[in-house]
Amino acid sequence: MDVTTADGAAIEIEDAALRFGERTLWSGLDLTVAPGEFLAVLGPNGSGKTSLLRVLLGLQPLSAGTVTVAGRPPGRGSERIGYVPQQRAVDDGLTLRGRDLVGLGLDGHRWGFGLRGLRRRRARIDAAIEAVGAQRYADSPVYKLSGGEQQRLRVAQALVGEPEVLLCDEPLASLDLAHQRVVAELIDERRRAADTAVLFVTHEINPILPYVDRVLYLVDGRFRIGTPDEVMTSRTLSELYCSRVEVVRIGGQIHVAGAHSALCEDEVHHF
Numbered sequence: 687m688d689v690t691t692a693d694g695a696a697i698e699i700e701d702a703a704l705r706f707g708e709r710t711l712w713s714g715l716d717l718t719v720a721p722g723e724f725l726a727v728l729g730p731n732g733s734g735k736t737s738l739l740r741v742l743l744g745l746q747p748l749s750a751g752t753v754t755v756a757g758r759p760p761g762r763g764s765e766r767i768g769y770v771p772q773q774r775a776v777d778d779g780l781t782l783r784g785r786d787l788v789g790l791g792l793d794g795h796r797w798g799f800g801l802r803g804l805r806r807r808r809a810r811i812d813a814a815i816e817a818v819g820a821q822r823y824a825d826s827p828v829y830k831l832s833g834g835e836q837q838r839l840r841v842a843q844a845l846v847g848e849p850e851v852l853l854c855d856e857p858l859a860s861l862d863l864a865h866q867r868v869v870a871e872l873i874d875e876r877r878r879a880a881d882t883a884v885l886f887v888t889h890e891i892n893p894i895l896p897y898v899d900r901v902l903y904l905v906d907g908r909f910r911i912g913t914p915d916e917v918m919t920s921r922t923l924s925e926l927y928c929s930r931v932e933v934v935r936i937g938g939q940i941h942v943a944g945a946h947s948a949l950c951e952d953e954v955h956h957f
């Protein structure tokens with residue numbers, strides 16, 4: 687992994703700004719994510735984490751600056767981008783089977799018509815299902831599955847296209863600790879095996895702390911980028927939140943107390 691050069695960068699953001707009306711979510715953002723790098727994106731509610739993912743998915747234009755993902759402007763070549771959305775309830779009426787959900791991740795690929803294309807497609811889907819250990823319930827309707835089982839299938843859907851860049855929006859939210867670990871490990875395995883860059887939006891760094899190379903921490907238009915040791919300190923977070931924040935490390939975990947922004951009232955997160 688080489689984060690010192692922009693050549694071959696998985697994500698390249700230069701002097702980027704995102705504004706909605708009078709409000710600047712962030713500006714002057716320079717960020718290069720290398721192939722295989724694991725970047726955590728942290729920050730309170732409304733700080734612009736999901737909006738950053740939307741920019742990278744080509745769903746939201748920047749107000750200023752430039753961005754490329756997997757070497758192209760966002761929205762083009764999207765099959766090289768995997769996306770794990772937030773955990774959410776699946777409609778009871780949705781009779782889609784697990785393997786159909788995974789197969790949606792292959793849309794945009796040219797598999798050709800006929801039996802050969804279908805076989806190749808099926809083999810790819812089977813391999814992705816196996817990689818997340820979801821064989822047992824892959825043929826069940828998705829609405830009958832537990833939240834953890836559904837989330838594994840969403841990870842399989844994101845990985846089936848063999849993405850160069852994996853964008854994850856709070857993929858661990860509402861999972862129990864055991865499933866948080868499983869999903870985080872799956873994502874980490876993928877980036878190690880295939881040099882996939884991971885951008886992981888989360889409110890809680892501890893479940894992914896062993897894997898994180900760098901952190902982007904956004905608060906009210908301010909941000910810091912660095913290793914967890916550089917960013918997750920009392921001093922840096924106090925500067926970002928414009929108020930006294932205590933960061934304590936206990937048993938390899940990071941605990942943050944008093945992370946209330948001076949400008950906006952947010953809940954204490956990762957407490």
Ligand SMILES: Nc1ncnc2c1ncn2[C@@H]1O[C@H](COP(=O)(O)OP(=O)(O)OP(=O)(O)O)[C@@H](O)[C@H]1O
Pocket residue numbers: 706711729730731732733734735736737738
């Ligand atoms: N298209 C839009 N037009 C106007 N405002 C928007 C638009 N999209 C997002 N916003 C605002 O930008 C802010 C940042 O939203 P975003 O969803 O990126 O935050 P977030 O950091 O992901 O928050 P959370 O942790 O709550 O998911 C919010 O105040 C939101 O209302």
